[in-house]
Amino acid sequence: MQYKKKIMENLYKVSSPERYIGNEWNTINKKWQADKMKIALAFPDVYEIGMSHLGLKILYHLINKEENMLAERVYAPWQDMEDLMRKKEIPLYTLESYHEIKDFDILAFTLQYEMSYSNILNMLDLSGMNIYSEKRSEKDPLVIAGGATVFNPEPIADFIDLFFIGEAESFIITLFNKYQQLKNQDLPKKEILFELSKVDGVYVPSLYSESYADKGEIAALHVQAGVKAKSKKQLVQNLDQAFYPTDFIVPYRDTVHERVVLEISRGCTRSCRFCAAGMTYRPSRERSIDRLMEIAEKALKSTGYDEISLTSLSAMDYTKIEELLKRMTAKFSQHKISISLSSLRVDEFSVELANEVQKVRKTGLTFAPEAGTQRLRDVINKNINEEDLYKAARSAFENGWSRIKLYFMIGLPTETMDDLAGIVELAKKVRDIGKEVRKKSKKRMRNIQISVSVSTFVPKTFTPFQWVKMDDIETIIKKHDYLRDNLRGHGLSFSWNDPELSRLEGVIARGDRRLSKVIASAWEKGSRFEGWNECFEARIWGEAFRENQIDPAEYLRERKTSEIFSWDKIDIGVSKEFLLKEYKKSQAGDLTADCRFEECTSCAICANFGVDLELVGGQK
Template sequence: MELEDRLEEILPQVTNPTRYMGREVNSIVKNLDEVEVKVALAFPDVYEVGMSHLGIKILYHLLNQRDEVAAERVYSPWEDMENKMKEEDLPLFTLENKAPISEFDILGFTLQYELSYSNLLNTLDLANLPLRSKDRTAKHPLVIAGGPCASNPEPLAPFIDLFLLGEAEAAIEEIVDKYIAWQNNNYSREELLKDLATLEGVYVPQFYEIDYDENHNVSKFEVQEGIKEEVKKRVVQNLDEAFYPEKFIVPYMDVVHDRVNLEIARGCTSGCRFCQAGMIYRPVRERSHERIKELAENLVSNTGYEEISLTSLSSGDYTGVADLAMDLVDEYETDKISVALPSMRVDSFSIDLAEELQKVRKTGLTFAPEAGTQRLRNVINKGIAEEDVISAVTDAFEAGWRKVKLYFMIGLPTETEADLQGIVDLAKKIANLGDEIRLNSDYKRRVSVNVSVSTFVPKPHTPFQWSQFNTLEEINDKIQYLKDNLRGKDLSLDWNEPQVSLLEAVFARGDRRTADLLEQAWQLGARFDGWREVFDYQLWQKAAQKTGFDLEEYACRDWSLKARLPWDHLMLGVNKDYLKEEYDKALAAEKTNNCRYDNCSNCGVLEQLEARMDLLRGLSNE
């Protein structure tokens, strides 16, 4: 019986069978016997999360433009589906052709979140592939990975054949071309990897020998002869000229972001010192208004979506964002298609623009002060003042909005109890302001102020990569402080689990030794660790005990500014000297101006980018 026929028998027995059906509108199904290279694009989470990821959409349609390439999708099966697959001895399969992953040439993972790593191992296992790269042969798919977590790939180094640093659409076709050449020339798998390692942005861990001392510092770093010592990220130069799909796959079920995601810009120069994306996606590049409008027209026509979301790290900084948004509102309002700007900073918030954007569909408003006091906002270089927040919410309440969400972080460097009290004071001030405005207006419905608190996790390639992570006791004490003090009418508080943040901290700054911990936890049953209803910290504690690992000691250890970091050989654009300077300025509570509107802050990204362009020009002249 064919795999697809067997699936038809078991899908009625699992929750959300639509996750595994495929054949959605705008999906692409090719004859796998008629292509040279078969690529499985894997997102190590459930369908409804992975289907919302823009990067997968871009790569899927980019690769499928080529007649000789077939790109298909695979997501992590939920627990009930995994159990059924094991009962029926069914391998993990792609959605398009229901073909086993083991029959593909390339298996590419997108790494968005450290707590998806156990799902990555589970994907390999369900596909009947060896977990470790050293155990795979030429008959197995080439396993590659990219995305923001690839900025520190070391915890996954034993499991992945190669990592792609930077923006994948800039290099994925070159990887495919070299794979085709390897197929045609019949040389060894190691020679293929050496050939791929010559590409800018490609990091092959097996060619780098790294060891560590008792203080977790890198004590040995050796590179195989002929392999570059430093790997620089790939960057898309011009967004207008870059590939962007004009059709999105339309799912049969609700997904996290069920709308047209239209990327208007990449990169951010706000310089928030905790923000990895703001550092690794530099430089800032924008799509033109004309190209955005063209894409919007085609995407709406080809999908039937009723919302256009203008996405970037900081949409409010996009040149002429108000004019662009209003043009789109005017164009689509009669069709009841809404336009959203999901990442507006408080200091760029415009109530007039917000009202226009929410003519079709009015929702709540979200603001991210991040810290409760101005001192701490200066430490993290969050370029807003309390007056900006108060002004924005005042305008919103007076215009009739009644739901406001405030995002804060706890555990930030130099944080004190006064900073926690600052969160309490600001939230209460906003709730009282909303109530006062309500009583003196025609909008009598009560306001709702939700305070959402996350725990700061130090990330590689940021000024806070050397910062100490709070202990579990410290985090729990801070959450309890907020629970005790952030009480009152119209107020609510959400927070994330401290143990989840602890694990994120372990792997965010982890080295290759954490691979054993990860594999042990997966063997004990760790899956979907980012899902509160599934996460089981006891499994990780058992795994740590079995591998001689102290989770809290490892996550909360001191980091030396002088030591070599596990990811120092990976160049993501911003240089280490700049990060050190920013770290020192943070401890002194000094701000750095946004170089988009002020002088260049000399982060190094433009120099690295220009050096890479010189290299490419040299190669083209050979």
């Protein structure tokens, strides 16, 4: 609180000062009392990104429900604000009370992408703490992390005291209460961490180590006596009964998602072989329609938003999606509240439903064929065909859409130039269908616009492709050049991502503990906000790798099927045998069905966790 006056006197000097003032609608301001455990919820990106993250919203309201706890928010300051804070000696602070981070008991990071890791170090440093966990004092907050990327926590193992693995609603309150009990006994932090390591879903990196062989391979994983060999992810077994907030904080400025976010289901069993989320968030669980209607109505009243976004890994796979949308449109469209779908399948049914829900406000449509040929779609187990796409596109144009975005990946295993030619052919065919419909239409239509977006395939942990090699820079650039040269012409546009950035993501995604010193070196050289193209500097990272005598190519090579992985310390429930079987099936182009609609695929998640698929609010 002592810094609030200094902060307010200087905010006019930075862009977007509303990022740093707090006091938004629905903010929770609890009194600071000695008997309350104080948790700073940190998101290592700017305010508008962090404010749109559903997981952080859930944690904020879940923790603040507890009488003995308070949770406040902190986001990564943009570069101009960081410069101001360092110049004026303002430590990193939370938005609710303006207390500096060192006043808290716990600093909890929510992680969504590997390119935010340098921001973690910067936030620790701005808080006045040492970036390395072993060098922090007993008085410093316990630094923990959870989220999408902690299924391989090793690249940042040297900076984090404790990782929680899995879905936090299921056990985070229990973990915090356990920590408070141990802290009240005046135990040193090392003893507290040892005791917390016994809690399911907790991984304490200081209790584990690795030894290395030649060519970057791991020779062995080591664990201290009395510590579990693997940390098992935690999950919510009944999504209908899980906590879900309705009084979302309403920001002062535009954020990524200006709407009520409604999670209709969690998990996916389509078994796309490139998709880490599809493996790590199994099994599939759905909220009931009645519960979703209740949440939506309360959230709209609490926030004043005029849009509901139905979100999940595969929204169109919700068992009763048609009934849900009919009930929502009947209830809310009369009040000019629009409904959007976070993802569409490539079929006419999806377009028809999208047409129903977008009567209030029509936006563009996005389809994700992922690959340009049926052969390659079979390799990645993307169960769609071109005829489905063409029918969906025709239906979209006939229903008044003029803009369609097509999303592909390049660099997928076994990809050839024929597969790239397939992307070009597919995009041009969709454009031609649009022109044909526009020409015949009696209604006035805008010009047809097909946007082709490609990302570079990055092999991820806990997927069937965790063993494959990633494309080198020259190959990626060659593929970009081909697509850019051939996706020219009226009605076509092409976008791609930075190949150097994709390669760095690939290194960190399958990285081990040796990368901690590389990340630290890059941060010391000025690395910040790597996920933002204007901030990424490949030169900095090249220097960091050379200084630490680490060859990034070692992390991008093809892995032996017998190889020990750094992330073998984590148990996501899906067996390594299943992933290896899927990898071999990909090489033969064999498909795997979705176990929601056909027989069990033996991924082992249900047996390992003693759960079942829960469709439509807990029904098995």
